[in-house]
Amino acid sequence: MGPDELRTKLEEARLYAFVDAAYLNGRQPTEVTRALCDGGADIIQLRAKGLMPDEVRRMAEAIAPIIKSSGALMVVNDHPDIAVAVGAPLCHLGQEDFFEAGHSKAADVTGVPPRFGLGLSTHSPSQAEKSIGASPDYIAIGPVFATGTKPTAPPVTLEYVRWASANLKVPWFAIGGIDLGTLSSVLEAGARRICVVSSILNSRDISGACQAFRNRLVSASR
Numbered sequence: 605m606g607p608d609e610l611r612t613k614l615e616e617a618r619l620y621a622f623v624d625a626a627y628l629n630g631r632q633p634t635e636v637t638r639a640l641c642d643g644g645a646d647i648i649q650l651r652a653k654g655l656m657p658d659e660v661r662r663m664a665e666a667i668a669p670i671i672k673s674s675g676a677l678m679v680v681n682d683h684p685d686i687a688v689a690v691g692a693p694l695c696h697l698g699q700e701d702f703f704e705a706g707h708s709k710a711a712d713v714t715g716v717p718p719r720f721g722l723g724l725s726t727h728s729p730s731q732a733e734k735s736i737g738a739s740p741d742y743i744a745i746g747p748v749f750a751t752g753t754k755p756t757a758p759p760v761t762l763e764y765v766r767w768a769s770a771n772l773k774v775p776w777f778a779i780g781g782i783d784l785g786t787l788s789s790v791l792e793a794g795a796r797r798i799c800v801v802s803s804i805l806n807s808r809d810i811s812g813a814c815q816a817f818r819n820r821l822v823s824a825s826r
Contacts, residue, residue, distance in 0.1 A: 605693045610721050613677055614742050614775040617646035618821035620679075620799040621814060623667060625652040627805035636810060637667040641674035643804075643814020649679035649696060657683060664690045679723065684713050687720045694741065696723040699731060702738070710739045727760055729767050736774055743772070744799060747780020748790060751802070754780065762793040769794025784816060791824045 605613075621640045623633050633650075640648050648671050652660045660683055668690040671678040679694040680687040687695040697713070702724055707713055710722040721741035726732040735743050745768045747754050748761065759780065768776050778790050779799035790798060800817055807813035 607718065607721075610677075610693055610741060611775075613646075614721075617677070617775070617777075618797055618825065619645050619814060619818045620647040620649065620777050620779075620797065621645035621804055622649045622651055622799070622801045623663075624801055624805060625655055625663070627802060629805070633663050634666050634670060636805070637670045639810035640804070640814055641670060641676055643811035644818040645676055645814050647677045647679060647694075649681055649799075651681040653682075657686065661686050661689060664692070668692060684720070692720060694721045694723055696725070696744075698725045699727070699735075703734070708738060710741070727757065727764075729764065729771070732768065732772065732776075736772070740774065742775040742777065744777050744779045745795075746778060746799070748778050749781025749786060751781040762789060765790060765793035765795050784820070787817070787820055791820070796821070796825050 623636050623640070628636060637648065650664055650667060652663060664680055664686050668678055677694055678692040679696050680692045681696045682701060684695045695713070711718065714720055714722050723742045723744060724735045724738065724740045725744045726735050732743060745760065745764055747757050747759055748765060750759050765778050775797065777797045777799045778795040782790055782798050782800055783803040798821065804810055804813045
């Protein structure tokens with residue numbers, strides 16, 4: 605996938621969902637992936653904190669063809685080498701895995717020409733500005749609200765979402781504690797793209813939960 609096509613798909617994306625090893629709840633990663641695709645997720649990230657790289661790679665290899673056939677974008681969290689190995693168009697890194705690892709430009713990770721696109725987590729306007737200087741393909745804004753996914757991370761609140769809406773040109777996604785009850789406030793703050801983990805993965809009907817979020821997001825974008 606070329607840079608222009610990737611940028612277009614990121615611009616058009618609304619719902620960024622996850623296959624998170626901590627939220628599988630006994631389900632197979634492939635089962636969860638199919639449900640996310642059926643529900644209309646635009647982007648699906650594989651996040652498998654705590655698993656050995658070989659386990660992450662096997663999981664990535666299993667779900668990559670499902671995501672590709674649906675037309676969604678696949679993201680591999682934390683493992684650029686696995687993103688390359690399975691042909692994922694995106695990798696996602698936190699601040700500590702990027703800047704604290706000595707990187708200053710996306711090309712330090714993606715290579716030149718880029719083998720994949722890069723997303724970066726940010727938790728404040730200053731981190732967003734620093735991250736934009738590294739030329740990522742997108743950034744995440746959060747956690748907006750308190751979340752069990754990142755229990756030690758203080759919420760950035762809707763103020764950061766409002767700042768992002770007013771100042772960022774790169775595609776950005778609000779993340780953290782967003783559910784159907786809090787979604788309206790996030791949309792009112794200016795977000796048009798969101799990441800959702802637990803509110804979808806803890807649902808008995810993953811596909812239906814995806815569709816409910818997507819319907820609200822599409823309506824807000826009209």
